[in-house]
Amino acid sequence: MATVTIDANTPTNSQETITVMAGGQNPSGFLPVATGSDPNQQATAQATVIQAPKPTIVWGQGQSACQSATQVPATVVAGQQIAFTACIPQLPAGAQVQSESWTPSAPQGTAVAGYSITYDGNNVATSAQVQTISATTCGTGAFCTYSPFYWVDSGNSRQISFSYTLTNGSSNSASVSFNVDGPTGLNVVNQPSMAPAIVFNKAYSLPGIGNFNAPTLELGDGGASGNAAAAGIFLQVQASPAPHLPAARGTNSSYLWVQLISVDRITRRLKPSGSSETCKPNGFYPGAGNPNPAAPELDAVYPYIPGTVFGDSPSIPLVGYDQTTHTNVSVYSEWAQMFQATAYLLWDPALPSGCVPATSTPAGAATPSQCSGSIPVPIGYVQWTFSGDAVDTLSTALGDNGTSWKLCCGLPQPGTSTASNFQPTTAHPQWQAVVPTFATLPTYMKCQ
8 A cells, every 4th residue: 555645736636647666576565466467557546635624704804813713793883894804724735825805895785995084283174085995805825804894874684705716726715794784764854944044233252353243144043042943954863763773883972963065155245336246265166256066165173063963054244343443344235145055964883882983062173083993974964055135224223133234135135045855875975175164254255
């Protein structure tokens, strides 16, 4: 009996010829050749080749994930970072991997590779960008990590498989299946309906100027009454019936609102010439002040408002303030504003549990997210518009609410407002510029 070892990379089911030559002699281990027989005998044998062992798929990234061998969770959360690795067991000496692949190479459902918020030194979110999924490619090593991603939507039985093949043609595979849990059953209501534009004396407190009152054109009477629900637009996640939230969310999971402005055009008419000029709070629109809805900009801060309630009342002061005489000064006979925005509702699972997602204060101070294991996911949006026009009557007896200014018509139209119904979406809000807060109005509102 003899053992013959063939190359570890010999193809499966190949025919191998084994020749034993003893030259007619009777060396140790061989029987004598019968008289008249060929002393050089040949025989064929079926090669038993190395079979590719079954790979495993573990939670995490890289070789360290293979070492820790953490089980992949069957249920994950929308917005959670999904990262897993296929690990190939140690192969027999000489065996080599020829190819490795994932199927599908990009995940099912709606997913992104990331949602990146860029901040300046003052924690102003100057831009936001979605990173798109790229197909996962593998080498021929002992492991292959699926490109990490985040599911934006919910869904069940989302399967991803890994397979590899040895140079001898033997192959094996493994699969994982995910159920993706996310917020469902949300109902956002405009409560109450859009308020009308008004003119009233509003209290201001601006850096370097101090406190003063000035006639103001504003959507809604939130500033006049101090009632948040009286804002020009007021949206709220309906509490009953309660929406479903994933059980695996973090302890600090939260809703947040992000507002993008597509049009914020202000027009004013000079005294006594009557000539007009068009302003935009952070620069000029192209072409004589025409709006450009294709390039929306972040409204002041990210997030605009954290929590389940959203309210906004766009406004512009109708006079200037003289810091020397501490009096209101107006060189304009008319002001008008056209405003279009989209309010997005997002939800952050806040993972790992205990981390603090992005937030902001009513004063406009923003804090970036500290959550390394999740991103906020979009739930839906409301598109809304406002336009208002006020003229100076030069008499408080003729003006509105104790001012000499009266809501009227002209540039560009009378006070109107509209809001769409809440529209579900899986698209994140993105921007490349910021409309600053009103506190910097004197320096950022440029007109021509």
